[in-house]
Amino acid sequence: MARLNSKEAETILYQRPESMEARPFHFCPGCGHGIVFRLVGEVIDELKIRERAICVASIGCSVNSYEYFKCDGLESAHGRAPAVATAIKRCHPDLVPFTYQGDGDLAAIGTAEIVHACARGENITTIFVNNAIYGMTGGQMAPTTLLDMYSTSTTAGRKSALAGYPIRVCEMLSTLEGTAYIARVTVNSPAAVRKAKQAIKLAFRTQLANLGMSLVEVLSPCPTNWRVEPVKAMDWLAEHMLPQYPLGEYKVIEAVAALKKEVGNA
Amino acid sequence: MVIDTERCKGCHLCIAFCPKEILRAADHINRMGYTPAEVEEKKTNECTGCGICAMMCPDIAITVHRLNKPK
Numbered sequence: 001m002a003r004l005n006s007k008e009a010e011t012i013l014y015q016r017p018e019s020m021e022a023r024p025f026h027f028c029p030g031c032g033h034g035i036v037f038r039l040v041g042e043v044i045d046e047l048k049i050r051e052r053a054i055c056v057a058s059i060g061c062s063v064n065s066y067e068y069f070k071c072d073g074l075e076s077a078h079g080r081a082p083a084v085a086t087a088i089k090r091c092h093p094d095l096v097p098f099t100y101q102g103d104g105d106l107a108a109i110g111t112a113e114i115v116h117a118c119a120r121g122e123n124i125t126t127i128f129v130n131n132a133i134y135g136m137t138g139g140q141m142a143p144t145t146l147l148d149m150y151s152t153s154t155t156a157g158r159k160s161a162l163a164g165y166p167i168r169v170c171e172m173l174s175t176l177e178g179t180a181y182i183a184r185v186t187v188n189s190p191a192a193v194r195k196a197k198q199a200i201k202l203a204f205r206t207q208l209a210n211l212g213m214s215l216v217e218v219l220s221p222c223p224t225n226w227r228v229e230p231v232k233a234m235d236w237l238a239e240h241m242l243p244q245y246p247l248g249e250y251k252v253i254e255a256v257a258a259l260k261k262e263v264g265n266a
Numbered sequence: 267m268v269i270d271t272e273r274c275k276g277c278h279l280c281i282a283f284c285p286k287e288i289l290r291a292a293d294h295i296n297r298m299g300y301t302p303a304e305v306e307e308k309k310t311n312e313c314t315g316c317g318i319c320a321m322m323c324p325d326i327a328i329t330v331h332r333l334n335k336p337k
Contacts, residue, residue, distance in 0.1 A: 014320035014330040025325055029300065030277030034324030190283060190318045223277070230277035 017041035019050040019070045026064060030230020032220025033061055035187045036129055037068055039197045040100070043204055044071065053096045054088055056081045058110070060102035061135040079110020082117035085124040096207060098125040103144040104134045107167050111143075114173070118213050121178025125207045126215040127200065128169060131222035132241060139225030143167045146244055151225070166244060170217050174251035180212030182251040186219035186242070188234040199249070202260055211255050219245055267313055267320070269303055273327035276300030280319035280328060286312050289319065302327075 016022070020041040025034045044050050055073040057065040058081045066073025076084040081099035088097040106114050106128050117124065133151055134140040140153040144166050148157035158166075170184045181203055185196035196218055203214035219241050221233035228236050252260070269280075274296065280303050281289040288309035291301045305313070320328040 010331040010333050012329065012331050013315055014317040014328065016326045016329075020326065024273050027324065029275035029324075030279060031324055034326065035322065038324075038326055190321050193321050230279055231282040234279070234282075 017045045019044040019053075021068050021070055023067065025068065027061065028222075028224040030221065030223040030233060031061070031135075032131065032187045032218070032222070033129060035193060036127065036196070036218050036220060037065070037100075039187075039193070039200050040098070040127060041069065042197065043201045044069070046201065047204055047208070049096050049204070049208070052094065053098065054085075056085045056088070056097055056099040058099065058101040058105040060105045062100050062102050062105070062129065063136070065100045079105050079108070080113055081105070081110065082113045082122070082124065082126060085126075086117055086120070086122045089122060089124050093123075096125075096204070098127060098204070098207075100127045101129070102135065103128070103130045103132065103169075104137075104142045107143040107169055111167075114169075114215075115176070118173045118176045118179045118215070121180075121212045123207055123210055123212060124214075125203045126213075127203075128215055128217045129220045130169070130217055130245065131220045131225075132166075133222050133225045135222050135225055139222075144169070144245075146240055149240070150227070168245060170215070170245075170250040173215060178213055179215065179251050180253045181206045181214040181249075181256045182217075183215075183249040184217040184219065184245060184247050186237065186247060188219070188221065188237045192247075202256070202263075205259055205263065206256050209255070209259055211253065211259070214256075217245075219247075267305070267315070267328055267330045269305070270327040270329075271296050271302035271304070272298070273325050274300060274302035275325055275327075276302055277324060278303060279322045279324065283318050283322045285316065285318060286314060288312050 053071040059078040085097040141151040183199040206214040223233040292304040
């Protein structure tokens with residue numbers, strides 16, 4: 001489009017966050033991970049914590065997260081990201097470790113780690129991307145897969161008699177006393193993306209104010225393994241996932257509520 | 267707005283969410299084999315700079331600029 005040569009003649013409204021590398025994402029077209037990564041990058045920029053932030057990557061589609069942030073990063077064993085982040089925070093309380101985990105990592109093999117990190121009330125932040133399926137390994141059933149949902153290991157749909165019921169992580173963890181802020185958001189519309197960013201920002205602020213464990217679950221589309229087009233995947237998410245995983249803030253302790261009131265939407 | 271067509275993976279979420287409907291799929295493919303999004307030539311002046319395309323883009327392929335009016 002028409003652009004003037006002089007930089008002063010235009011204001012940049014949206015661009016790649018400074019704390020993100022220029023390399024392209026390895027995700028499939030239409031994957032929600034890209035949106036969530038960008039939101040985390042924007043929040044790191046806005047809170048000016050790039051020098052102190054440490055990304056603890058997990059296993060799954062999120063495995064390369066340290067490649068995309070310009071902050072320090074560590075790769076953890078499958079599901080063990082909260083344990084690694086715990087160690088970082090306890091050794092260096094001034095740093096800001098955050099874990100970026102998928103549902104196969106956090107809700108399956110890493111259930112023990114996240115539950116106990118929450119129970120201990122570790123002062124870390126977890127971004128939990130829930131797309132109801134194992135993405136990287138080829139679309140197998142995850143603990144969060146919906147009932148009757150197709151996956152390559154439940155080809156007739158997930159049946160509760162054989163494979164049990166989907167886990168609602170936010171509801172489960174909000175019963176633990178160590179948690180300070182737990183919210184579930186999604187990225188299936190521009191308004192939802194704005195809300196997701198606010199939740200992620202408040203989660204990081206919770207850690208910066210030393211208030212306890214903060215976790216944001218982001219419902220995200222996986223068009224490839226859901227076998228729908230990217231645009232239809234957004235509708236599929238609203239139609240099928242939202243009834244099972246209602247959005248909202250599941251736990252906001254008083255100190256976090258005060259913090260939220262103090263900073264507003266800034 | 268500027269679309270980095272070599273970064274675009276052709277998910278077309280920006281096309282679906284653009285409130286002014288000024289985006290469309292290009293008729294060529296990029297180096298990765300996807301059909302990138304592009305702005306329709308006739309509608310280039312209709313962009314309001316709302317940034318919804320950039321907000322929904324999963325590949326950070328869109329940069330939105332606003333021309334400042336001369337004072």
